[in-house]
Amino acid sequence: PEGGEVFGMMNGRYSSNGQPNIDNYLKSHAGEPIDVSRQLFRRNIRYPALTIGITIQPVDLQRLMGNEYFKGRGLIARFLYSMPKSIVGHRVYEAPEIPTELTTAYRNLLTELLEIPFGNDDHSDISPHFLRLSNEAITRDREFYDWLEPQLKESGELGDITDWAGKLHGASLRIAGLLHMAKHVYETSPWEKLIDAETVSNAVKVGRYLIPHAQAAYAEMGADKTLDDARYVLAKIKSKVLKQFTKRDLLRVARRFNKASEAEPALKLLQEKNYIRQVRAPNSNSNSRLIYEGNPLFLYES
Numbered sequence: 001p002e003g004g005e006v007f008g009m010m011n012g013r014y015s016s017n018g019q020p021n022i023d024n025y026l027k028s029h030a031g032e033p034i035d036v037s038r039q040l041f042r043r044n045i046r047y048p049a050l051t052i053g054i055t056i057q058p059v060d061l062q063r064l065m066g067n068e069y070f071k072g073r074g075l076i077a078r079f080l081y082s083m084p085k086s087i088v089g090h091r092v093y094e095a096p097e098i099p100t101e102l103t104t105a106y107r108n109l110l111t112e113l114l115e116i117p118f119g120n121d122d123h124s125d126i127s128p129h130f131l132r133l134s135n136e137a138i139t140r141d142r143e144f145y146d147w148l149e150p151q152l153k154e155s156g157e158l159g160d161i162t163d164w165a166g167k168l169h170g171a172s173l174r175i176a177g178l179l180h181m182a183k184h185v186y187e188t189s190p191w192e193k194l195i196d197a198e199t200v201s202n203a204v205k206v207g208r209y210l211i212p213h214a215q216a217a218y219a220e221m222g223a224d225k226t227l228d229d230a231r232y233v234l235a236k237i238k239s240k241v242l243k244q245f246t247k248r249d250l251l252r253v254a255r256r257f258n259k260a261s262e263a264e265p266a267l268k269l270l271q272e273k274n275y276i277r278q279v280r281a282p283n284s285n286s287n288s289r290l291i292y293e294g295n296p297l298f299l300y301e302s
Contacts, residue, residue: 003056007064010075020069025050029078031128047128052079058220065221077163080171080210081217112185119191129191131177136197141176144204145169158211161218168207176203229266232256234275237294244279244293267292 012020027034028050036043070076121127133141148169151158158165179199184190219227236254237245247260247267257263270276271292279293 001055003054003060003064006052006054007060007067007070010070011067020067022070022073022075024048025052025075026073026078047126061217061221065218071163074163076221077167081213082210083213083216083220109182109185113181116181116185116190131180131191132194133176133200134194134196137176137195137200140197140200140204141169141173144172144200144207158215161214164214164218165211168210171210172200172203172207175206176200179203226265226269229256229263230269230273233263233266233270234298237276238299241299242294243296243299244291246291 010020010022010025012018015021024034026032028048031047031049034043034045034048064070064076116129118126119129148158148165150156152162152165153159176195176199179202180193180195181190183199184193187193233250233254236242236250240253242249242253247263250263250267251257251260254263267276271278275295275298276292277295279291
């Protein structure tokens, strides 16, 4: 439920020299062999696999991004992020329970997936099963790749998160594999079936869903005071439906700021992002008399 302990271990909390060591995490993500040699024992894992699922607070995201070692080694880029909209303020006293049949079906599915037998290589050693795409699925996958790659240019939509976005195509294929096995897990030898085009299309939908969430996560991880203030101002503008307002009007509802100059960096950022605009400036030397207009697409967004 929290990521502090996990990232603390990665950062060397329990290591003898206190230095971070994430090699095993990176190798498990890529499926590269892990060879551990100590005085008293030796361990070799030929096909490591690790799943990490955590729900963490924004402050943990900020600490994660602030760790240059994690960032430089590509650890941050290996996570898939989901930043759902907060329901605080809209929760109900008696939330509906998850239907029993849904819980049972989910548990049974996961159990079946975990009980899939290992494969064997030419030497009768344990090895993974290999999944393959149908020709139609390859076409769908190529279409996604051809769309995604130009976005990674410096001027592209994902140019500022290329470390993460550069792994998205591979992540979507992994998701396709998971969807394929979940779809056919109750059949004999599901790994022998080709992954079909529909499954790849569904995986691509998940991949496209992840993009704005990764952008939001990276923004959260790199958040500074100006960004935090801008979000605060946005919330006030929307809650009060401020179609037009001056800085003085803003100070009446945004009690975080003691004077207009403190809000200026946030207002400038919101103008750059087209959430607000300056519509007219009366003949006055006082900045407090500048008038701003809220973007109606944002103001009336549900």
